[in-house]
Amino acid sequence: MNKQVRNEILACLEQTYGDTKTALNYTTAFELLIAVILSAQCTDVRVNMITSRMFPRLNSAEKMLELGQTGLEQEIRDCGLFHSKAKNILATCQILCQKYHGEVPESFEKLLTLPGVGRKTANVMLSVAFGQPALAVDTHVFRVANRLKLATGDTPLAIEEGLKKIIPREKWGQAHHWLIWHGRKICKARKPLCTECPVSSLCPSSTVL
Structure with a gap:
């Protein structure tokens, strides 16, 4: 794809999705971290239902640890993979209390040492919670970037590196949300809505004749 077409696509996505933000509800970096861990193979709607019950009472690593494995599992039982997620969350909370005074570290390398935190989650934290230039690649970003x-x-790493080469550093965090929302609303996994897509005329994968 030539640079002109690529830039037209990015400009259109920016115009369409503008300053969209994460759909996860949170008020602190700790709450966002827990919400993102819970969101693996689970919808944001479901995660928000769970965290709306939890966060008024369990909004710190210390409080989360007091629950223990069984208690936390009961809190998140309606979330997929709740057993492993509870285990990772508690292990993460333990590290936060022991090493970071209960606060979430603002370093990519330190975030990756937390159980349940991979490259995508670390990039989400840097970008959304701390305002650092980072570009997280989830399933939507991966699919949309490849199709366009x-x-x-x-x-995901190959896509992340490729996107960072073509998107200005100061827009990495925003572009992450453009691609996510485009994937959710239009460029869906099974039946992309090409006839409703604002970039269908530029898309090499479009089914519009």
């Missing part, structure tokens, strides 16, 4: 040929690859 903005970046191509078989792994």
